[in-house]
Amino acid sequence: MKIATFNINGIKARAEALVTWLREAEPDLVALQEIKSTDEAFPHEIFEGLGYFIETHGQKSFNGVALLSKLPLEDVERGLPGDDGDEQARWIEATVVGKRAVRFCGLYLPNGNPAPGPKYDYKLAWMERMRARAAELLASEEPVILAGDYNVIPQDEDAAKPEAWREDALALPDSRAAFRRIVNLGYTDAFRAEVEGPGHYTFWDYQAGAWQRNNGIRIDHMLLSPQAADLLRGVTIDKEIRGRDKPSDHVPLVIELDA
DNA sequence: ATGGTCGAAACTCGA
Numbered sequence: 018m019k020i021a022t023f024n025i026n027g028i029k030a031r032a033e034a035l036v037t038w039l040r041e042a043e044p045d046l047v048a049l050q051e052i053k054s055t056d057e058a059f060p061h062e063i064f065e066g067l068g069y070f071i072e073t074h075g076q077k078s079f080n081g082v083a084l085l086s087k088l089p090l091e092d093v094e095r096g097l098p099g100d101d102g103d104e105q106a107r108w109i110e111a112t113v114v115g116k117r118a119v120r121f122c123g124l125y126l127p128n129g130n131p132a133p134g135p136k137y138d139y140k141l142a143w144m145e146r147m148r149a150r151a152a153e154l155l156a157s158e159e160p161v162i163l164a165g166d167y168n169v170i171p172q173d174e175d176a177a178k179p180e181a182w183r184e185d186a187l188a189l190p191d192s193r194a195a196f197r198r199i200v201n202l203g204y205t206d207a208f209r210a211e212v213e214g215p216g217h218y219t220f221w222d223y224q225a226g227a228w229q230r231n232n233g234i235r236i237d238h239m240l241l242s243p244q245a246a247d248l249l250r251g252v253t254i255d256k257e258i259r260g261r262d263k264p265s266d267h268v269p270l271v272i273e274l275d276a
Numbered sequence: 277a278t279g280g281t282c283g284a285a286a287c288t289c290g291a
Contacts (some may be wrong), residue, residue, distance in 0.1 A: 026291085027283045036291090053284060078284055079291095128291060136290095168291095222291090223281035266282075266291085 018274045019043065019253075022123070022164040022237055024220075024267035025052040032060055034263055039067055042255065043093075044271065045087045046113055048123030048164040052081035059083065073269050074109040081106045082123045082165070088113050093174035097124075099146035107143070117160055117276040118244065122150075124165035129186030137186050140168070151199050151240070160245035160276060163204065166267065167238045169196045171206070172213040175235035187236060204240035207272050211252045219254055220267045228259055237270045248275040 023043040025031040028049070028147040039047075047069075052059060055071045064071050064085055074095040075081035084090055090111035097108035110122040124147065129140030149161075154161045173179035182188035200206060208217065218233025227233065241249060253274040259268050 030283060051283090079289085130291080225280050227281095 018045045018119075018276050019044045019271060020071065020121070020162065020164070020239070020274055021267040021269045021271045022048040022050070022166070022239060023257065024125070024166040024237060024264040024265060026051050026053070026267065027053045028052040028059055030263065031265055032063055034258070034261065034265070036063060036067065038255070038258055038269065039064075039069075039085075040269065042269070044085075045115075047085040047119060048121070049079075049083040049085065050166045052083050053078060053270065054081055067180040072109060072111060074106045074147075076104070076106040080125055081104070082109045082125050084109055084111055084123050086113055088115060097143065097146050098150055100142075103143075115276050117248070119160045119162060119274070119276050120154060120157065122154070122161070122163045122165075124163060124167070126167045126169065128168045131194065132184070132186040132189055140186060141191060141195055144192075144199070148195070148199050148202070151204065152202050155203055155242055158244060159242070160248060160274075161242035162245055162274075163199075163240040165194065165238070166236060167210070168236055169193065169238075170234050170236055171196055171238075175217070177216075177232045177234070183235070187234065200240060203243055205243070205249075207239040207241050207246075207248040207249055208254075208270065209250050210241075210246065210249060217254060218256075219270055221259055223266050228261065237267055239270060239272055245274065245276075249273075250275050
């Protein structure tokens with residue numbers, strides 16, 4: 018099963034480019050972030066026409082996540098537990114049954130800038146809520162995938178210019194520690210299970226020629242439960258599409274799972 | 277040190 022996560026930065030602006038990529042890559046299961054759309058305004062029919070089931074958790078203008086799947090999406094849950102007052106659409110999960118049942122979570126973790134400040138406090142609180150949900154999911158002892166835009170640069174080697182991110186919410190020590198607290202529950206960073214060393218990025222800013230200078234960061238991740246990590250057969254970053262017309266500032270991270 | 281670019285939607289904010 019080919020599984021991807023892709024921050025598309027607006028479904029209305031990206032529908033055409035997304036269809037092109039889906040036709041080429043033919044993923045079975047995709048987590049989308051930053052749909053920037055309400056559920057009603059999301060162009061479901063375009064993706065249903067490509068043979069995907071689709072579930073969205075959107076809001077007007079900002080944030081918003083969605084799941085696309087060639088197999089039915091079962092037991093869909095929207096919203097990250099732990100704060101009934103949180104109105105930001107950043108979490109959706111569902112079960113997909115192939116050879117194995119997989120619990121697939123799509124997440125758009127808060128950016129957190131400027132730090133310090135209320136947005137950074139929200140990011141860290143959100144990460145603690147995510148840790149609690151990740152721990153619950155581990156207890157199922159089933160394959161679990163936490164896929165999305167984490168807005169966390171895990172280590173200096175995950176940035177072309179780490180010094181430029183020293184004071185940024187994506188790289189501050191508290192952000193990295195909160196990310197490690199989730200990993201250390203027993204999850205595997207799928208990309209780092211397969212690839213060592215610097216120079217691998219999933220995001221290049223639109224500004225200052227970041228793509229042309231390869232000034233990127235690795236902030237889109239898939240964390241795998243032990244039962245999912247056992248099934249990992251490969252990982253790729255579809256970097257090439259960043260150079261196309263009207264690209265997202267992120268590119269897809271794709272894994273092959275024997276499920 | 278600054279400004280540089282996008283998307284959604286509205287005359288600005290979030291990234």
